[in-house]
Amino acid sequence: MRDFDKLHNIASLAIGELLAKKADTALVTASSSIKNEINVESGVFTLMRTVEDDSLSLSAIADGRKGKIAINNFDEKAISAAAADTMAVAQASEPDSAWVFAENPGEEKVFCEGVFVSDNEKMFERTKELLDLITKEHPLLTVNMVTSHNFTRSVMLGSDGLLYKNEVGYYDFDINFVGKEGEDTSSFCGTNFSVANLDTPFIEMSNVRQSLIECEEQIHTKALPESFCGTMLLTPECLTEFAYYLIENYCSDQSVMENSSPWLTKLGEKLADEKLQLSLCPRSDFAVGAAKYDAEGYLAENFDVIKDGVFENFCISDYVARKKGMKRAGNKSFNFYIKPGETALSDIISGIEKGVLVGRFSGGAPSSNGDFSGVAKNSFLIENGKKTKALREVMINGNLSKIFANIANISKETYNDGSVLVPWASFDGIMISGK
Amino acid sequence: MLNYDLYPYKAEMEADASTELRIQQNTKRKVSMMQGELITNIREDILGVGCRVYKNGLYGFASTPDLSSTGIKGVLKKASQNAGLLSSKIKTAKPAMLLPVGNGRYVTDYMMKTSDQKVYIDALRELDSYIIKNCPGLLNRSIVATEDSMEKLLAVSEGHDSHSTIPRSYIYVFMTVEGADGSPVEVFEPIGGFGVFEDNFASLDEAFKVTDELYKRAMDKKTAVYAKAGLKTCILGGHLTGMLAHEAVGHTCESDLVLSGSVAGEYLGKEVASSLVSMTDFAYEAYGKPAPLPVYVDDEGTKACDAKLIENGILTGYLNNRETAEHFNMQPCGNARGFMFYDEPLIRMRNTAVLPGSSTLEEMIASVDDGYYLIGTNNGQADSTGEFMFGVTTGYEIKNGKLGNAIMDTTISGIAFEMLKTVDMVGKEINWASSGFCGKKQWMPVGLGGPALRCKIMMGGR
Numbered sequence: 001m002r003d004f005d006k007l008h009n010i011a012s013l014a015i016g017e018l019l020a021k022k023a024d025t026a027l028v029t030a031s032s033s034i035k036n037e038i039n040v041e042s043g044v045f046t047l048m049r050t051v052e053d054d055s056l057s058l059s060a061i062a063d064g065r066k067g068k069i070a071i072n073n074f075d076e077k078a079i080s081a082a083a084a085d086t087m088a089v090a091q092a093s094e095p096d097s098a099w100v101f102a103e104n105p106g107e108e109k110v111f112c113e114g115v116f117v118s119d120n121e122k123m124f125e126r127t128k129e130l131l132d133l134i135t136k137e138h139p140l141l142t143v144n145m146v147t148s149h150n151f152t153r154s155v156m157l158g159s160d161g162l163l164y165k166n167e168v169g170y171y172d173f174d175i176n177f178v179g180k181e182g183e184d185t186s187s188f189c190g191t192n193f194s195v196a197n198l199d200t201p202f203i204e205m206s207n208v209r210q211s212l213i214e215c216e217e218q219i220h221t222k223a224l225p226e227s228f229c230g231t232m233l234l235t236p237e238c239l240t241e242f243a244y245y246l247i248e249n250y251c252s253d254q255s256v257m258e259n260s261s262p263w264l265t266k267l268g269e270k271l272a273d274e275k276l277q278l279s280l281c282p283r284s285d286f287a288v289g290a291a292k293y294d295a296e297g298y299l300a301e302n303f304d305v306i307k308d309g310v311f312e313n314f315c316i317s318d319y320v321a322r323k324k325g326m327k328r329a330g331n332k333s334f335n336f337y338i339k340p341g342e343t344a345l346s347d348i349i350s351g352i353e354k355g356v357l358v359g360r361f362s363g364g365a366p367s368s369n370g371d372f373s374g375v376a377k378n379s380f381l382i383e384n385g386k387k388t389k390a391l392r393e394v395m396i397n398g399n400l401s402k403i404f405a406n407i408a409n410i411s412k413e414t415y416n417d418g419s420v421l422v423p424w425a426s427f428d429g430i431m432i433s434g435k
Numbered sequence: 436m437l438n439y440d441l442y443p444y445k446a447e448m449e450a451d452a453s454t455e456l457r458i459q460q461n462t463k464r465k466v467s468m469m470q471g472e473l474i475t476n477i478r479e480d481i482l483g484v485g486c487r488v489y490k491n492g493l494y495g496f497a498s499t500p501d502l503s504s505t506g507i508k509g510v511l512k513k514a515s516q517n518a519g520l521l522s523s524k525i526k527t528a529k530p531a532m533l534l535p536v537g538n539g540r541y542v543t544d545y546m547m548k549t550s551d552q553k554v555y556i557d558a559l560r561e562l563d564s565y566i567i568k569n570c571p572g573l574l575n576r577s578i579v580a581t582e583d584s585m586e587k588l589l590a591v592s593e594g595h596d597s598h599s600t601i602p603r604s605y606i607y608v609f610m611t612v613e614g615a616d617g618s619p620v621e622v623f624e625p626i627g628g629f630g631v632f633e634d635n636f637a638s639l640d641e642a643f644k645v646t647d648e649l650y651k652r653a654m655d656k657k658t659a660v661y662a663k664a665g666l667k668t669c670i671l672g673g674h675l676t677g678m679l680a681h682e683a684v685g686h687t688c689e690s691d692l693v694l695s696g697s698v699a700g701e702y703l704g705k706e707v708a709s710s711l712v713s714m715t716d717f718a719y720e721a722y723g724k725p726a727p728l729p730v731y732v733d734d735e736g737t738k739a740c741d742a743k744l745i746e747n748g749i750l751t752g753y754l755n756n757r758e759t760a761e762h763f764n765m766q767p768c769g770n771a772r773g774f775m776f777y778d779e780p781l782i783r784m785r786n787t788a789v790l791p792g793s794s795t796l797e798e799m800i801a802s803v804d805d806g807y808y809l810i811g812t813n814n815g816q817a818d819s820t821g822e823f824m825f826g827v828t829t830g831y832e833i834k835n836g837k838l839g840n841a842i843m844d845t846t847i848s849g850i851a852f853e854m855l856k857t858v859d860m861v862g863k864e865i866n867w868a869s870s871g872f873c874g875k876k877q878w879m880p881v882g883l884g885g886p887a888l889r890c891k892i893m894m895g896g897r
Contacts, residue, residue, distance in 0.1 A: 038521075042694040045525045047494040048517035051777040053483065054500050067552070070479040072500045085478060092553035093476045124524060142696045146876070178696035178819045185698050187818050221820075227664060257469050258575040260611055260619040319474070362816045363895070364826015367844040368611065369618030373895030375824045375848045393822065395848060395895045397664065433664040435893060 001052070002032045002074075004155060004165050010074050011157035014058055017083035019159060023060035023090070027101045027162070027297055030074070031055040031154035036118040038127055040145040043135065045128075048120075055154075057295070058086045064095035098322035102297030104162040109299070111292045114169040114196045118149035122198045123171065130202040134177075138212050140219060143177045150289070162297050170289040170418075171195050173202060177212070179219040187377050187392075189215035189359075191237070194288040194418030206417045207236075214359065218378055221392035224434025231355030231408060232396055232430040233348065233382065236415035236422040238358050243278055243336050243422070245366050246400050251305060251315040256324060260368045262401065266311055273407035274309035277339035280331055281421075287335040288418035294332045302337075303330035306404075340423040341410030348409045348426055350385035356394060356432055357382055370400035376432070397431040436547050437598070439502060441590035447511055448592040452490040452518070453533040453757075455735055456511065458502065458588040459483065459776035464632070466555040467579040471563055475579075478552065483776035486514040489758075492529030493521040498777040533593075534761040536737045541597040543731075547586055548631050555580040558636050562606065565643055570650045574619055575611035580604075582632045583880065585774070587734065594736020601728055603880060604632040605870045606642050610653040620843065622653045622811070622829060625870035628727055652811075652829055655841040660832070662842045667894045668806035669847070670799050670833065673866025675809050675825060676789050676885025680714050681873070682815040683823035683851030685787045685883075688744050688752070689770075689875075690759035698821040698852065699750065707750045708855030714745040716754060717786040717882075718769055726786035727869035727882030730769055734780040739769030744787075748856075756782050774877040781875060786882035792861025799860050799889050801836040807894065808833055809847065814871075821851040846895040854892055862886030 002010075011030040018026040032054050039047040056079065059068045067090030071082045127147045134143050151169035156162065176190030193206040203209050234242060248255065255261035263271060272278075281302040282290035293299050296318050304312045313329060314321075321328040349357070356379050363374015376394045380387045411424040439458050448454040460482040467475040484507050485498035495517030497510040559578050566576050584602035589595075605627035614620040626645045627635045636642065671679065684707075686692060687699040694700075708714075715721075718739035719729030730739045735757050743751050753763060759782065760767035771780035800808055811829030825847050832839035867884035 041691060044527065045493065045521055047496060047779060048521045049496040049779060050513055050517060051497070052499045053777060066476065068477045070477070070481075072481050072483065089476055089478060089552040092551065092556050094473050096473070120520070128524075142694075144695055180696040183701055185696055185701075185820050187820055187822065254469075257472075257474065258577070258611060258619075260575060260621075262618070323472070362818070362824040362848075363846045364813055364824075364828070364844060367618075368621055369614070369616075371843065373844075373846040375822065375846070377818070377822075392820065393848065393850065393893060395664065395846065395893065397895050431664065433893075433895070435666060 001034055001153065004153065007032065007153065007155040008157065010056065011155050013076065014056060014079050014083060015157055015159050017080050018058060018060045018086060021083055021087045023062050023087065023159065025101055026060045026159040027156065029057045029154055029156045031152055033150065033152040035148055035150050036120055037146060037148035038123055040127065040131060040143060043131065043143050056082065058082055060086045060090050061099050062087065062090050064097055064099065065090045065093045066099040067093065098319050100318060100322065101158055102162065104158060104160045105299065108163045111166045114289060116151050116167060116169040119198060123147050123149060126198050126202055133203055134212065138216060140179045140181050140216055141177045141212065142180065143175065146174045148172050156293065156297060158297055164293055166292060168289045171198060175208065177215055179215045181219050184220050186215050186218040189218065189378055192417060196288055207415055214378065218390045221390045224381065224391055224394050227433040228354060229429060230432050231352045231426050231428050233352065233355060233357045233424060233426040235359050236424060238361050239338065239422050239425050240336055240420050241361050242400065243338065244334060245372065246404060247305065247315050249366055249368065249370050249400055253316050253320045256314060256316050256320055262369065263311060269311055270309045271311045271401065272306045272309045272404045275341060275407050275410050276306050276309055276404060277304065278306040279304045279337040280315065280333050280335055281337045282331050282333040282335040284337065286416050286421040290333055290335050298328065300333065301330035336420040336422055338422040340412050340414050342412050343409050345411040345413050345424050348411055348424065349382060349387060352382045352385060352426065355382045356380065356391065356396065357387060358396065366400055372400060373397045393435050395433045397433065403427040437586050437588050439588055441588055442596070444507055444511065445590050445592065447508065449515060451531065452488050452515065452592065454592040455487045456590045457485050457734060457776065459485065460586045461775055462584045464555060464582040465579065466552065466559055467577065468559045468563055469577045470575060473556065476552065481775060484510055485773065485776045486510040487779050488514040488518045489533050490515065490518040491522045491531050492527035493518050493525060494779070495519065495521065496779045530761065533757040534767065536594045536757060536767060538593065539595040539738060541595055541599065541732045543598055543600045545600045547584060547600055547602060548633060550631065550633050554633060558606070558639060561639055562642055562646070566646060569647065570610065572612065573610050573653070574613055577609040579607040580632065589732065589734060589736060591736035595732045595738050596736065597732035599731060601880065602631045603627065603629050603728065603869060604635045606636065608646055608649055610649060612653045612657050614656070615658050620656045620659060622649055622656055624649045628869055629725065659841040659843045662807060662845045662894050664895055666891055668803050669890060669892045670803060670808045671888045671890065672808070672810040673885050673887055674868045675812050676888050677866070677868055677883035678812050678815045678825050679823065680787045680789050680885055681784060681881065681883040682817040682825070683821065684714055684744060685716065685784045686817035687819070687821055687851065688754055689782045690753045690755045690763060691782050692819065693753055694759065697819045699753065702750045702852060705750060706748050707852040708745055708748040709858045710748040711792055711861045712745055712748055712855050712858050713790040715788060715790060716742040716744060716784055717788060721786065721788065727867045728786060728880055730785045733769035733771045734773050735771040737767045737769045737771065742768040742770065754782055754784065756780065772879060774879050778877045781877060783875070783879045784873065784881050788865060788883065789885035789888065791863055791865045791886040794860045794862055796862055796887050799862060799887055800833055800838065802860065802889065803833040804835055806833045807831065807842065808838060822848060823851055824848045848893045854890055857891040858888050860889035
């Protein structure tokens, strides 16, 4: 694992090569990383993995033409060849004044976060602790787990002297499981989270405990012999997915560049329910290991996409912002923060006459106009205020902008997986189709 | 081409372990143009060595980008240490070494080539000009040129050593038009397949032809109607059949998912489809032609062969690695592959397809009084229950045996082993696709295909 000085030297070498080859401006990132990982498959430990890698990303702009190359070799000859390739890529492209790198902020920035050395013993213990608990308390479930520690050290260097140093180390945990009893099988269930330390047993993290219970409830499912218009209650994981689709369809680089976003001319208008605040917050405490700057060198800042229902900001890159004469987004993350409401989840459920609680959405990407259609996975019927039977083969259909414009309720409880902090949310008027 | 000699390191592999040593390079080229503006222009080359050791029933893996002798010996040692570390904590009754698969050596005859970035950019400029000239009335046009490849050098303690290459290249064309209600509607199509860009796109004639067909679909979609939700009689086009084979059956038949509880575990030897349906995961050749993404030896050193999954409606096999093949008393067919040098081999599909039957597409459409002909898809997902979902991006109503209005984007779903029993017509011609990636802890390029199928399927809609 290379230290900052070595990475700085490599980045400097690359910058020098690019400038010598006639780049006007250049931006280079040199990184070294190491991952230690433990795998459990079908309830047994199977694999221990140690992965080391280097990464060198070279970007250059010459006469307004931009090229970008990525390699994983720090050898001087390889750097020189990559610099030549970067310039060839740039020269093959077309001049575009919208390609710009971030300016040197005037001082070196250093970011350090988390634990840098993997505690493999503790990783193993925590994984085994959870596996033993599942074996004992949830014998109908078969479990796959991946526990890893990831450490990356990187230096970003600009030809104008921009210098960022970043060290980040954290643990990732990913678990998926299937419940089986007799001939009946549940859907894939699972969850994941990122943490800076292993102080807390995994069963208490994120929604691990609840996911295990609900998976068992999902083994014996019933088809829905009808279609109706009702309430869709999204779990936080599912709400995160819909928020992602909302951004992709209405606020993203692609939707703006293509002029396909229905919100192109609606900045500052109230387009969503006033209960909704949707923000992207990589600089908040809940976001573990989040990016502190983007590939063009812009420092990350939290920002609101929607606040009190008002559309505040597009989620666009500097390039698209310059092309369209718009404002660049504060960051390029998907570290969602959705402001919780004031109603307890139990009260939201008891207020639903007929609907579905959706654990996971399995569907094609919504169409350009926001229409979505997909399968409500890990779902439960809600009737007269109670969660009743586990469902299979149920489809939900609606429109993204319409549902976010008319949110029935937002829970006060939230879910934090180290990447997002989001509540539950319910939406009325959804087409729910059974077989 | 990669030019490293791994074979001397076989002498350093432990006698009481199964070892795979793999040097692998992945390349990626991508150029994209939107409304004539070049918005993506990147190249990526990632090279390194990974080693996996199986010892006393447990695996250790290590990798590094350092291809010196020190680096290679280092991963051999670290992988063994990792296996040892696990076995110091876990006792398993699994076999001490992996199932023997016989020795041999395979060397590809495909020479990898590198193109200058200008080649991709010039091709897109030419195609963009064609679209401007021949496709009036579009709200938006986007075209993407991609090329990605995996080149692998493999040395194993027991099994087949190999030097393999899988390059593929595509041009994607996206068109957006204004729909009947003023909202944008999109169509897209990938063009290309196995081979580097300069081979597949020496001429753009095929790209022009596909663009013309796509433009017609875009114009049809201007007056698209919403599909009606519910259980419908559908003719699935070949690409959708391929997606079905991959998502709805293939994944549930991957042995690791079977061991994790997938529904296929209950159905081996049982009827899962109508007798008209047979399905195979092809290794490198199908019906006398190369399969879309041929695999000759997998990353465990197993010589690849076809894996039959369904024969005349009966589930006859799973997809295995060496360990699960022994567990299930099946023959391993070469399904264990890793995507990058730092990825361990996982059970993956290769070229999964429903086998062709005897009906023509015209006969199949004419047989439907009220249903849909579904052609294009943008993604699909599988589930342990056998429930599947595909996004449908191109489709048409069928009314009284004739094609009607185009339909808006929708989703279809069902339980695979129930839906397949409703298949009562199977088309004569097989259509292949190979442009996407399969996601399962790692990405992997895969081929999939099939003929048209007549079946009953759940439609999302209004």
